Amino acid sequence: MGVTDASAPEQRTDGSVEAQAQGQPILEGRSLSKRFPGVVALDDVSVAFLPGEVHGLVGENGAGKSTLLKVLSGIYGEDSGEVLFEGRQVRFAVPADAVKLGIEVIPQELSLAPGLSAAENIMMGIQPSRFGRVRWGAVNRRAREVASSVHLEVDVRRKVETLSPAQQRLVMIARALARNARVVIMDEPTVSLTETEVEALKAVVRRLKRDGVTVVYVSHRLDEVLELTDRVTVMKDGRKVDTHPTSAVDKPQLVKEIIGRSLGEQFPDRVLPRTMTPLLSVRNLSGGPVRDLSFDLHRGEILGLAGLVGSGRTEVVRMLFGADPKHGGEITLEGRAVKISSPRQAIARGIALLPEDRRGQGGVVEMSIAANVTLPIIRRFAVRGVGFVREGAERRAVMERISRLNVATPSAKRPLKLLSGGNQQKTLIAKWELTKAKVFIFDEPTAGVDVGAKQEIFSLIAELARTGAGVIVISSELEEVVGLSHRVLVMREGRCVGELRGDQISEAEILALCYEAA
Numbered sequence: 001m002g003v004t005d006a007s008a009p010e011q012r013t014d015g016s017v018e019a020q021a022q023g024q025p026i027l028e029g030r031s032l033s034k035r036f037p038g039v040v041a042l043d044d045v046s047v048a049f050l051p052g053e054v055h056g057l058v059g060e061n062g063a064g065k066s067t068l069l070k071v072l073s074g075i076y077g078e079d080s081g082e083v084l085f086e087g088r089q090v091r092f093a094v095p096a097d098a099v100k101l102g103i104e105v106i107p108q109e110l111s112l113a114p115g116l117s118a119a120e121n122i123m124m125g126i127q128p129s130r131f132g133r134v135r136w137g138a139v140n141r142r143a144r145e146v147a148s149s150v151h152l153e154v155d156v157r158r159k160v161e162t163l164s165p166a167q168q169r170l171v172m173i174a175r176a177l178a179r180n181a182r183v184v185i186m187d188e189p190t191v192s193l194t195e196t197e198v199e200a201l202k203a204v205v206r207r208l209k210r211d212g213v214t215v216v217y218v219s220h221r222l223d224e225v226l227e228l229t230d231r232v233t234v235m236k237d238g239r240k241v242d243t244h245p246t247s248a249v250d251k252p253q254l255v256k257e258i259i260g261r262s263l264g265e266q267f268p269d270r271v272l273p274r275t276m277t278p279l280l281s282v283r284n285l286s287g288g289p290v291r292d293l294s295f296d297l298h299r300g301e302i303l304g305l306a307g308l309v310g311s312g313r314t315e316v317v318r319m320l321f322g323a324d325p326k327h328g329g330e331i332t333l334e335g336r337a338v339k340i341s342s343p344r345q346a347i348a349r350g351i352a353l354l355p356e357d358r359r360g361q362g363g364v365v366e367m368s369i370a371a372n373v374t375l376p377i378i379r380r381f382a383v384r385g386v387g388f389v390r391e392g393a394e395r396r397a398v399m400e401r402i403s404r405l406n407v408a409t410p411s412a413k414r415p416l417k418l419l420s421g422g423n424q425q426k427t428l429i430a431k432w433e434l435t436k437a438k439v440f441i442f443d444e445p446t447a448g449v450d451v452g453a454k455q456e457i458f459s460l461i462a463e464l465a466r467t468g469a470g471v472i473v474i475s476s477e478l479e480e481v482v483g484l485s486h487r488v489l490v491m492r493e494g495r496c497v498g499e500l501r502g503d504q505i506s507e508a509e510i511l512a513l514c515y516e517a518a
């Protein structure tokens, strides 16, 4: 890592009043550019983060937010421009150089050692040791402290792979806190976290700020950004739109800068099915934490499944999809008892699941967009009797879908892993849309998706229901469950503790049922 002399602070690119008042930025990027094949991810971007501020970073999927943060933390090298730390130009040869300066990144995609314990992951590289031997008692104790400060209430000796995605995210946050960071960069920290965990995370951010730590906070949840940050930078198409004091902007203005237009009504009209024809009936379903659950899903209905993390929501839909074993219960589809013991059987019967963990279970990240989208329906494009796939037809069908969902990509041949997080999500939705399933299950469909794309996904869900499919939606953003569902089942500790319909559906009612007597 090379350090060269500072240029004068007056030359700072961010000339806002606050910036002047608070002095020299701790971390700064000047005229940063970065290209990938076919994409300009960063185009002459300058940003400055001040000591002790919480700085929001917002923008559409693919706007370049993660790329900017990766350049500022040494994960990617810049093509041009410079990175400054406390006014001095720095060159990070490896990410560890940034860590040495106290820059900690909590990346957007889960990146932990799955076979190691939560404690080992949290304390990686900083384990207390004596005479070269790790003091495991001390490691676990310190890890437990940090974990509980972010409300991660699990045995820290458990392997990370046995934890839910939300718990794994909390492990990553705890890992950054265990080091004495000076700048903590959080790239979509609240994806898949529920209310309680989000509140805990907000408390963590406030505590960091009190301790003088700079927090860079990327989120598509604009209410969070408006609540937590001191300043906010908007990016669009690889460029910086502007940096504002947060007190000087509101949500409609941010939305307008992010997507270039006003959003209008976020949720589509709720069109109730004319007759309630049962499509899927579940009786006495048990397995994992789930006990004796019975419910019906009707044609044309959007059924919300609410509950805290660990209430069994995800397990219910994984059993319906044949991804987890059932210990008991019957499933009836269109009046006929069906046996579903694998995802393949579920797909054959017309049940589709968009899972919560899109990288682990949702898609094959090494494969192209086209291959991912056509995976469940590949037979339709295969020439009868011959083993190969008609690539042209496949690509046309895929491009039609992904362009409807505005997936930002130069080509359908791109590997899924090179898309931004939100665009990966939209690709996986396109995949299920093409299967013409009868029952669609969406587990956290808008995780990491920008405001414009959220609206598109909501209208897609409503359209599936209008055309007669039954839809089950799980979302940790209660606003979405309330805005979309015709009916909501609330789960607690593996059981259904309440059902809300029509006007009864509200965030307050759902929360009351979640916590009642808990």
Ligand SMILES: Nc1ncnc2c1ncn2[C@@H]1O[C@H](COP(=O)(O)OP(=O)(O)OP(=O)(O)O)[C@@H](O)[C@H]1O
Pocket: 036, 037, 039, 040, 041, 059, 060, 061, 062, 063, 064, 065, 066, 067, 068, 108, 408, 418, 419, 420, 421, 422, 423, 448, 450
């Ligand atoms: N390693 C890479 N190789 C090729 N292209 C990449 C790579 N990383 C990012 N890109 C592309 O650069 C652009 C910016 O992506 P980036 O991940 O920075 O967006 P983002 O603003 O973080 O989006 P999201 O909100 O979806 O996370 C996108 O078009 C993306 O496909």
Ligand SMILES: [Mg+2]
Pocket: 065, 066, 067, 108, 187, 420, 421
């Ligand atoms: Mg990103």
